[in-house]
Amino acid sequence: MRKARSRRWLRLAVPPVVVLLALLTGVVLYQWEQPDEDDPAYLSPVSTAGIGASSLADAVRGAGVTVSRVGGTADAFRPEHRGDVTILLTTPQFVHPEYLRRLALLPGSTRVVVIEPSRQTLLRGQLPIEGSRRAYASGVSAPGCDFGPATDAGPAAVRRTRYGPVDTGVERQLARCYDDSLVLFSRGWTTMAIVGSADPFRNDRIGEHGNARLALGLLTARPRLVWVDLHHREAPPDPERDPGLGGPTLRPDQTTGPSPARTTPSRVPTATAPGGAGSAGGSGPASSAPGGEGDTPVADPPNPLWQAFPAWTYVVAVLLVVAFLLYALARARRMGGPVVEPLPVVVRAGETVTGRGRLYQRARAREESLTTLRAAALSRMARLLRLDPGTGRERVVAAVAAASGWPPHLVMDTLFGAPPEDDDSLVAAAVRLEALAESLGAAVTTEQPDFSEGARR
Structure with missing residues (x-):
């Protein structure tokens, strides 16, 4: 069954159309009311x-x-x-x-x-x-x-x-x-x-x-x-046809x-x-x-520029500016709650990650990038270790160190260390974080072979 098209665009199109119709109607009525000099x-x-x-x-x-x-x-x-x-x-x-x-x-x-x-x-x-x-x-x-x-x-x-x-x-x-x-x-x-x-x-x-x-x-x-x-x-003056017009005349440059x-x-x-x-x-x-x-x-x-156009052109320009501002205001205002719509195209996950990474790189957002990676790693580790969402930092570090075999201070520095100072520090921190996640995943899978299937259920 074909989904009905949304009519939200009418909210944006109707006001400018009404203003334009009112303007055209006024111009037509004005010209109609004016007498013809011929x-x-x-x-x-x-x-x-x-x-x-x-x-x-x-x-x-x-x-x-x-x-x-x-x-x-x-x-x-x-x-x-x-x-x-x-x-x-x-x-x-x-x-x-x-x-x-x-x-x-x-x-x-x-x-x-x-x-x-x-x-x-x-x-x-x-x-x-x-x-x-x-x-x-x-x-x-x-x-x-x-x-x-x-x-x-x-x-x-x-x-x-x-x-x-x-x-x-x-x-x-x-x-x-x-x-x-x-x-x-x-x-x-x-x-x-x-x-x-x-x-x-x-x-x-x-x-x-x-x-x-x-x-x-x-x-x-x-x-x-x-x-x-x-x-x-x-027609131009004709002295032969109009004898009364004889005598001098004025040229455009003569007074x-x-x-x-x-x-x-x-x-x-x-x-x-x-x-x-x-x-x-x-x-x-x-x-x-x-x-x-x-x-x-x-x-x-x-100023001759103001006299170069008839008066109604300035009125039309002002009305068009007002219509544009109303249109921009309507576009900027959220009309109703968000609506879930399917994406017009399918975007691969790798392309999305690459695009977001380039945006972070262009903005030099090293701390935000590492914070996002640590948040994702902590969420995955909490699921593997079956920790509650509100578990404190010390308990998380102890559980991860016990399961992965890494020293607690290294786990603390990897998960909650200082922000990177440059791109090299960011890359090193990301590699160490990925290595810790892989070590924890391998250790949990070896000790609990059915853990991943239970977590998926």
């Missing part, structure tokens, strides 16, 4: 879906601002859309990098609001922000700045993507709010606002906290709003526009950004500092 309803001013932005568009119109919906960034650069206007880029990752670089060529009365650009978008568009960090979900935080729309809105759910410092050698930072999730800076003649979350603009989130007031403050600072409703990757006041690398000038309460008619960065400029120390840029 969805036509995503932040569209005409969509009433939860991820749409029709509520915000209606509120902007109610504030007296004209909303113009365009299907591409090239349309936002047309002459009829230039001047005292706000341009909203809801999906900057779909905007061609050349258009992002041309933003610096817009008039000084233009404000550009960019919603949650990724690190790659910042690099491709030559936007002067050094890195970003993205969280799983948006968090609520206080403004922490004196930017008008932020102070009027109060706490808002903007803290999702947090942006690094502005490169002050190229542009000038105007405001930094909501734990680095709302950054305003000059871009050539233009003022740009980088928003770290789309929640304040969505229909299903605009009513939470101060989201509505913040979104309105960003989009109603100019009498006109050009809403770029883009949901696919744009066009007024040169802001340069500062030392350790200090950044900051000022209240345009578009605050009562500043709807404000213009470019040159006139956007009613409160004056102050020096604010710049934090050291974050």
Whole structure:
């Protein structure tokens, strides 16, 4: 009959599997819940879906601002859309990098609001922000700045993507709010606002906290709003197809526009950004500092190694470490009493003795080796002489000396002598012990021929 297999391995396999399944389920549900930016309803001013932005568009119109919906960034650069206007880029990752670089060529009365650009978008568009960090979900935080729309809105759910410092050698930072999730800076003649979350603009989130007031403050600072409703990757600019795009352009290594006041690398000038309460008619960065400029120390840029991987990879790494520690703890803990199991292979006694002897030799355990040999010899001699297990040392020596014919002092030294000092002493003691055991065995067998058979019975 075949023996049933043990299921003890389930105790070790189930906990890591449960943790892994929980992690995968969370990742799948998180990705499922996230809106697709290529969805036509995503932040569209005409969509009433939860991820749409029709509520915000209606509120902007109610504030007296004209909303113009365009299907591409090239349309936002047309002459009829230039001047005292706000341009909203809801999906900057779909905007061609050349258009992002041309933003610096817009008039000084233009404000550009960019919603949650990724690190790659910042690099491709030559936007002067050094890195970003993205969280799983948006968090609520206080403004922490004196930017008008932020102070009027109060706490808002903007803290999702947090942006690094502005490169002050190229542009000038105007405001930094909501734990680095709302950054305003000059871009050539233009003022740009980088928003770290789309929640304040969505229909299903605009009513939470101060989201509505913040979104309105960003989009109603100019009498006109050009809403770029883009949901696919744009083609490169074509001056022949789009005559309104004529004029200079920006190469990746070129900066066009007024040169802001340069500062030392350790200090950044900051000022209240345009578009605050009562500043709807404000213009470019040159006139956007009613409160004056102050020096604010710049934090050291974050280590790029931490930004090389998305945030979820660090969570997975931590969970894997925890699972490994739990597995190691489970392996080290004895689960139940010892179970007698057959050896998978048969090991010869000679090999076992040789292996144990080599272990003793490697550990230089001479005293332990001789003690083990003496214990085995005493056990065998006690059986031959039929001595009780608790017999004293003197009686054992006397009985062995009488039976073997060896002098008592030699028997005492052989069975209970001093430990060996070196390998030669150990070998000599072992040989003498074996000789005594053989002499005793021969003497007992000669005097009692049936002793071994009785002992076996």
